Amino acid sequence: MELNVKRLSECTLNQAVEVWNKGFEDYYVQIVMTVDAFLARMVAEGLSPDYSFVAFDGDEPVGIILNGIRTISGAKTAWNGGTAVAASHRRHGVARQLLEASIRLYREEGVSRATLEAFKQNEKAIALYRQIGYEVTDQLVVLESSEAWQPGDLPRGDYTVRWSVPHEAALLPFYEANAAWQTGWQSLKDGHTVIASDPQGHPVGYALAKRVYDASGEHTSTILYQCVASPDAPEMDGIVRLLCSEVFAGADALRKRALNVPGTSVCAKALTAGGFTVAVEQVKMDKSF
Numbered sequence: 001m002e003l004n005v006k007r008l009s010e011c012t013l014n015q016a017v018e019v020w021n022k023g024f025e026d027y028y029v030q031i032v033m034t035v036d037a038f039l040a041r042m043v044a045e046g047l048s049p050d051y052s053f054v055a056f057d058g059d060e061p062v063g064i065i066l067n068g069i070r071t072i073s074g075a076k077t078a079w080n081g082g083t084a085v086a087a088s089h090r091r092h093g094v095a096r097q098l099l100e101a102s103i104r105l106y107r108e109e110g111v112s113r114a115t116l117e118a119f120k121q122n123e124k125a126i127a128l129y130r131q132i133g134y135e136v137t138d139q140l141v142v143l144e145s146s147e148a149w150q151p152g153d154l155p156r157g158d159y160t161v162r163w164s165v166p167h168e169a170a171l172l173p174f175y176e177a178n179a180a181w182q183t184g185w186q187s188l189k190d191g192h193t194v195i196a197s198d199p200q201g202h203p204v205g206y207a208l209a210k211r212v213y214d215a216s217g218e219h220t221s222t223i224l225y226q227c228v229a230s231p232d233a234p235e236m237d238g239i240v241r242l243l244c245s246e247v248f249a250g251a252d253a254l255r256k257r258a259l260n261v262p263g264t265s266v267c268a269k270a271l272t273a274g275g276f277t278v279a280v281e282q283v284k285m286d287k288s289f
Helices: 013-024 035-044 094-108 123-131 166-171 236-247 266-273
Strands: 004-007 053-057 060-072 075-085 113-119 135-145 160-164 192-197 203-213 219-229 255-262 277-288
Touching: 004 094, 013 035, 013 053, 013 060, 013 075, 053 094, 060 094, 075 094, 094 113, 094 123, 113 123, 123 277, 135 266, 160 236, 166 192, 166 203, 192 236, 203 236, 219 236, 219 266, 236 266, 255 266, 255 277
Parallel strands: 075 113, 219 255
Antiparallel strands: 004 053, 053 060, 060 075, 113 277, 135 255, 135 277, 160 192, 192 203, 203 219
């Protein structure tokens, strides 16, 4: 199929939102968006109109790919924040053309690593990503609970916990810089880092989290993005439970979510033991340049 692939910056905002919603109207989860929500997501997650593409069949937008590029641990890293094709134009190579345009852009921009997440059951998309050089590097889960958090055994000793700004997590020697893009400190514009320190005052763990409030200022939900204990800490699981107890304080009856947590991590195990259940399973995929 002969398509015209344009940068999103060359298109109207309405065209971008129109094709996004067409492409995701029958998706695994509801991610159809308004113009305001689309703009807010682009800003919050570091997605760029200059790095993103829209495919046109004549004057009709039929596919879209959103991309962001940021420097992580000194290396330029790109993220595919969503690829969607209208149902009327699937199985015609639209997604491949959008991905190939993105790969060319990554190379032009000096990207060292490209990353994305895909629903575990979306085998066709995963197969396509493999064909252009991506490999599965982790298994991720989204965990949810609306019940009271059950912390289990907490670490002994006089541990302290404090709240700080998101970027302080990146200064810790055990910060997981290559975690899923949306869970990095750069994506938490209105979030927090929660740092746990041992009795000697040494940091032994951190959590990245955000509390969500409605228009009247009521706390409605809490989202956990990362929760990590230092590998040198003597009680890694206890420290993770301590941090989760701090993050979810006051949210017993509220919706609680943990986004894209590695499925075999100490955090995932602690949350599952504390009453969380798996809502979504994804794979993390990376491509090196």
